Amino acid sequence: MTDVSPDSAVLPDQAPAPRRTPVAVVGRDRSVAGVIERYGLLLLLVGMVVFFALLPSSGEAFRSAANINSVLASQAVGLTVALALLFPMAAGSFDFSVGAVTATSSVMAAAAVSHFGLPLFVAILLAVASGVVAGAVLGLLVARYGINPFIATLGMATLLGGAIFAYTNGLQISKDIPETLTDLGSLSVFGIPRIVLAAALIAVAVWFVMRHTPLGRHLFAVGSNASAAHLVGLNVTRIKFLSFALSGLVSGVAGVLLLARQGAATSDNGMNMLFPALTAVFLSTIVIEVGRPSVLGTVIGVLFVAVSVSGLTLVGAPSWVSQVFNGAALLIAVGLAGISRRGADPARL
Amino acid sequence: MTDVSPDSAVLPDQAPAPRRTPVAVVGRDRSVAGVIERYGLLLLLVGMVVFFALLPSSGEAFRSAANINSVLASQAVGLTVALALLFPMAAGSFDFSVGAVTATSSVMAAAAVSHFGLPLFVAILLAVASGVVAGAVLGLLVARYGINPFIATLGMATLLGGAIFAYTNGLQISKDIPETLTDLGSLSVFGIPRIVLAAALIAVAVWFVMRHTPLGRHLFAVGSNASAAHLVGLNVTRIKFLSFALSGLVSGVAGVLLLARQGAATSDNGMNMLFPALTAVFLSTIVIEVGRPSVLGTVIGVLFVAVSVSGLTLVGAPSWVSQVFNGAALLIAVGLAGISRRGADPARL
Amino acid sequence: ACGTTASQSGADTSSSTSAAVLDAATKAVESGYAGAYSEPPKSGPKPATGKNIWVITAWQQVRALAYQAEQLTEAATTLGWKAHTCDGLNNANGGMATCVRQATAAGASGIVLVSVDCAPVRQALVEAKKAGVKIASFSGFDCDDPTQDGSSPLFDAPAGYSADMPNLASFYTRLGTMRADLAIAKTQGKAKVLHIAFHGIAFGSYVAKGFADRIAACGGCEIVSTVKIAPADVPNIRQKFETALVQVPQANVVAVDVDHFFVAGIQPALVSSPRKDLVVIGNECQIDNLDYIRSGKGQQFCLGASNAYRAYTTVDALNRVFNGEKIVPGGVGIQIVDKDHNLPVPGAEYVGPVDFAGLYGKTWNGSSR
């Protein structure tokens, strides 16, 4: 018996939870509930922006171009990491290594220029290549050997974290990082931070691949039913492999952006980039094209969290408030979607 | 009247009905590859134990009863948290809140005795109840309102982390923790740490529920195919709800154990308990009952990581070595399972 | 308990700083540049023999902690002891308590806690004490500290670095006070401070208190905004800092209570910020931060309190405990480091002006003779 999905069995490891049950008509439901479900998060985001922009204690600073730019720029790397997650998620696997790959790529680039004196573009190529290699190894393990993606990617993340630490000895690499690169992290064009433009460019590219190329469609087909995808002639192994390789590629680019933004590579293992990225991608599944991860949704998800951090800092809320707020906001955002969906169809499970 | 064409050599009524062989039965594959797949992690664990026990630089200390007890006892809380994860995982949902719920329960118990002077058993009841409440709320959100469990549980974890911080103001609660409780964390019976016995008891209870009660089987049914479970009349909403409530219950108990073990409640949000627990549960899916999470597998998964940490510490390896080792061990463990599976069935992709 | 608070102290009625305050601050800074160190004790018991100690750090991933563990190991080795380092793994799965218990199980004679406070490992310490393990602290607060909820103390050798900083609380408070003096002196008593505090960590509360109290005493100064960073906020630190900086254009001082915050995002934020006129004061002179100061961008000051010296003092205290003697403070001071003062050579850690290794060696060898 040829079975494409090895032992997907009971665990949610193969298919991320949101895509198991189709929640609603993709992209076309025009009922009130449907609109709330599809645009709820966007409305909350807009509401939050308006609130902080009008609130006397935060308004002025919040509205300032400097703050807007800071909010956007601070999310550029995070968004890119989240975009890297989209490929494996679409193809039905978790990838817990994106943060670690990003960190590795940034160390790679910094070491190449700083320790080995390589020209910047070579360093960038090496860094991106390191991401691709990490992704390809994972792709091989998951796609070819059918290894549980959770363990494989977590193992890879742990390994890379250890390798970074072994190499940097816990120190950061900040010497001789070329200004050409750090300018990308600091300067603006037409008043927009360059790094925001870079992230936007990547987002558009990912959006294009996911939505307007056969590969993108193949990813979703594999994510939906690998066995059926195999039987319509798709090379499931190759597509899963590519999903990880592409994830590695984008993570590698994210690493270069991270270096540009920080001006130094730290010995951080990148795991703290994982949860925000996962959150954004999962939030994206309740926006616009309900039930599948999307680029636009991810952007909204990333901004949603960023705006709340900025606004609450300005209001001067203590740290726990922003945590409680974020937790509650997540629950409310998805809760709204859930309840409006239920309202539409009480029969649904 | 029925014309049989010349190539019918066999008479219709003589052909034996083909005997159908089941392709794979959980827990029944006795081929070499099957054994490697099912026991690979256990073998690796045993190999590691033997290695550290024989290595001159760690052997003596590693073999000592005190060290064995310390390794076991150190994993008691972690195991309980992992066990809490099993219920939602079996029912097909992630639960990223177990660590936070455990931390909350421990703060609750400590505050109850220390700040409110309540008797210990009341404090324990309150702590466990707080876990059940958190689990029930999540159950309601996920099961009834169909909210993505990833976001719901992450939101809950963030919220609880904020709440803990708000209550403790970042400080610890260590006064007046009764000795009856801390003895549970420190003392031994018949040379076995009490807390290990407590965790073992919980493990047996969870194992019993998962394996020998209808509820446990229903969890797997829902996790395997919720719509089929719905069709046979299972109350999927109720079962999913219970999976989270039970998870909250066990997390609540884990919180009490944590307090007993630490002798104080910290303001930690518990997120650092999440990944070890997730790893153990995922590792459990490649052991014994391949493809589904199991209690025994979780125990093996927890020990696998604990032994490597203890052994490497005794050897005096730097921190990054143990990370690289852990990452590599994870990949090897699952890789072995994956490759042996492939070997067993060349037809598989 | 608000993160951003305008100063409400009694001093804000007078809008200028009194000459006395400014003078005191300037003096403090001068002595800070010189380094307020004294010397190690001249006499002590001979090294206890056959001891093996476990150094337990909160997280070896943090370079400073790994360095402190190395220094402790070196000091212990000087005494002829065996030293073993255990990584608390940021307390993942109770890793810190696991270390304490593993040390007890391995028959350690003593343990040294590095950035491990008492409360999270309290029960493990109780067990260790029962087993006769001596407990020393390099930078962990004992259980009787209010931040640990003020239960009974458990340490045999709590950290005490000098006569005027007899315990950790006073040490960290002093770091805050010095930072405030620096801010006052560098702005001629007109400091408008953006204060980045570490919230929810024991030492952070002392550093912040020392700083805020001193600024409050300076009439012409003001903390215009305090950003309290809790551990969970560290990943967002850059954004929080940038947002706060936008909000307080009048600020002329940035005071950061933990050097790691620079690495975590404040340094690149400062480097790319148009605000080049800020006085930027960090804390404990970690090696990456020395590079920042050297580069002339972003962070300009840090406050060195020789880690290596502290390590020797800690080990000396442990030796005295092993010998049943009273602990004697070590003479560690705090020194201001900037681009032109006290900066070690690139790649080297800050070790301070005192030859503590030689002096302690004499003390230990002298008594053994």
Place this chain on the structure above:
Amino acid sequence: MRSGPSTTAIRLTGINKTFDGIPVLRNVDCSIAPGSVHALLGGNGSGKSTLLKILAGVHPADQGGTITIYGRAYAAGSYGPAIARQSGLRFVHQDLGLVPDLTVSENFALESGYPRRAGMAISWRGLRRSTRQSLESAHVDVDPQTLVRDLRPSDRTLVAIARALRDSDEGSHVTLVLDEPTASLPQHEAGVLLEAIRRCQSRGQTIVYVSHRLSEVLEIADRISVLRDGVLVAERSTAGLDEAQIVALMTGQEAREPLARGMPEADARPVLTVSGLVAGPLRGVDLTVRRHEIVGVAGLLGSGRSTLLRTLFGNARMERGGLEVDGAPARLRSPRDAIRRGIALVPEDRGKDAAFADLPLWENVSATAIRSYWSGWRMARATERRDATRLIRTFGIRTATPNAPFTHLSGGNQQKAVLARWLRLDPRLLLLDEPTQGVDAMARADIHELIREHVARGNAALVVSSDFEELESLCHRVIVLRGGSRVAELTGPRLTEAAIAELTQITPKEPTHD
């Protein structure tokens, strides 16, 4: 409460159901006499399965309806699976309701409850024993310890049926509700099932039965109810009815005459030549399929028919044998290779091998042609959607919108979508495994017509069907597999349903009891 004979076993009054605002059932009133075999008929998507799911308590009906079972009335809101079970209702749903990752015996227990030891632990031994008994008495040769996901689709159906027929808690108030149980069952097994139904009836049990095999319905049903677009349009006795009349009731139009099958050109070139094929249970099969030809494959359950098709599609390993496609030797290592050579496969297990359940219908229809919409720099999405919409119309797929997720379609409409996906490729060789399972009689005729047209353009088709009537009416030639090899070939006038049945059947071990 169960005293006094009721004149109706089940009565549904005023049942309405809407999904996402679209009405699916409209004011359905229906009553079923105790001890009768009652067939529920209707075209694909007319609401049959939905009605049965309401009866099972799986879907709640809209407010206002009433369900009365042996005299006890329940308002639609208060009815649920537990009540259905207590009332003696047992179901075989269209998608069976088997949980793939549990064993057969556990799937039994999910419905009948787990036997307990001392009121606590599950008695696994007891469960295995009772399951084995149920399986044996239903003549199902399956190990209770097997995971359901490892069973072939037909065995799964048999297991689901055996579960419903289990003879624990026997009694006359038991009602069996079967939704297209025979859709993918070979004649013999279908016969065994019909036999079992009669036995149940003779015990006084009531049977509600959905099928698109009208001959079968006429054979066993006492009464029929016909749904059309969610409205109950007829309820009457089967006495004096014939198939054409039923079709007329279902469609509201006169039934069309079935088309006569055309004969292939005598000298047609072979599209597919197989010699000595060894794979899985197949032990050396020779087979030639020529242009313009529709070849049927008949055999028993497990005779290897699906394995044959899957091997020819590159989806099962060919251990030995030669394969020529269009006269040239071919090595098919994957479905991709096969598709490149112009081969298409409609698999028998729709849920596992064909459905992209959560993706919209139009993407499901496009799944085989995604690459062809690559316009050099982007996907021609508008064209793609237009084409998909056209196919949805051509194949008469009933759906509210092409964006509806695949799972929301009725079973028959899903099958049509899968057919559409493959026929659009205009394949040289169509491999069809149970192509019209669950498809209503009218649509089946249309699909047959499409296949004939397709073949008439110079292509070929190889059809596996357990419905021998379908083989007879559709195929030019039928080969019979048994014991891993080809044992017979039927052509021309010898190709009749009865002949196929006779050739495939092995010593039909008649049920001995009763």
